[in-house]
Amino acid sequence: MDRLARLEIAKDLVQETVDRAVAAVEAVHQAISGVPFDVLEAFGVPDPLGLRVRQRALLGAVYGAVRAVNRHVGDLLSDQFEAVEDGRRVSRLLGAGGSVSGAAAARGRPLPGRRGPAAPPR
Numbered sequence: 001m002d003r004l005a006r007l008e009i010a011k012d013l014v015q016e017t018v019d020r021a022v023a024a025v026e027a028v029h030q031a032i033s034g035v036p037f038d039v040l041e042a043f044g045v046p047d048p049l050g051l052r053v054r055q056r057a058l059l060g061a062v063y064g065a066v067r068a069v070n071r072h073v074g075d076l077l078s079d080q081f082e083a084v085e086d087g088r089r090v091s092r093l094l095g096a097g098g099s100v101s102g103a104a105a106a107r108g109r110p111l112p113g114r115r116g117p118a119a120p121p122r
Helices: 003-042 051-097 100-106
Strands: none
Touching: 003 051
């Protein structure tokens, strides 16, 4: 297994670990933040403003945003790994020619309009 494949596996492991950790922290946070509301309810204090519901929604939105950032960073890294892999494939296809026209000429099939290798830049 090459280095790039190991890095991609490590990225997946970190992304999954972060997602699970955020979910666990959110569950604990939701439970702890509900305790004051439970105490108030036990004493018969009403919650006419619906603060418990608002707080739960706010916490859900915050932790949801953290999970979304984690997912987007993971997607970005996956795209970069794919780009590197694509670049390696193209490089192997081009071989020592280093360019499409050079690879075609090396295979005995120059590109239309070309008689040989490209002229050096001036």
